[in-house]
Amino acid sequence: MEKIMSTHTKKMTTTLSSVLLAGACSLVLSMSATAAPVVAHTAISKSAPIFYGDGGKYPFSDAVRVGDTLYMSGQIGFKDGKLVKGGIKAETKQVFNNIQAVLLKYGYQKSNIIKCSAMLTDMDDFGDFNKVYQTELAKPYPVRSAFGVAELAAGASVEVECIAAK
Structure with a gap:
């Protein structure tokens, strides 16, 4: 029984880790896709034509x-x-x-x-x-x-x- 619990716990831990990792990656990607670099606002000065x-x-x-x-x-x-x-x-x-x-x-x-x-x-x-x-x-x-x-x-x-x- 202990062996079955240990195997079941490992599978749940692996699945949970994969889900958390995927979620964290998605969050980072969505944040980086919408974030504007700070340098762009301070280094580039556009003039109106x-x-x-x-x-x-x-x-x-x-x-x-x-x-x-x-x-x-x-x-x-x-x-x-x-x-x-x-x-x-x-x-x-x-x-x-x-x-x-x-x-x-x-x-x-x-x-x-x-x-x-x-x-x-x-x-x-x-x-x-x-x-x-x-x-x-x-x-x-x-x-x-x-x-x-x-x-x-x-x-x-x-x-x-x-x-x-x-």
């Missing part, structure tokens, strides 16, 4: 600043409301004049640019685009992507958008 410019008659902002990072809308070679004449080099030069104007308007400089995305309607213009790009920006150059596209607004040959950070 600030939208600049109203885009005039177009539905976009000139730029949006989040913290010290300025995200700029794409620029084409517009001057005085018209696309400049003279081909890809003239358009690219005007694009960077427009980028410079937006940067200065919001307290940034070309040296603050960290990323550019370039869109070209003719990838055969890539070499001429790069020649102007190199005269407008200094080493170390920002990271960059370049895309061949079918068409750009207002018949532009090139559009460049940038991100700048202080």
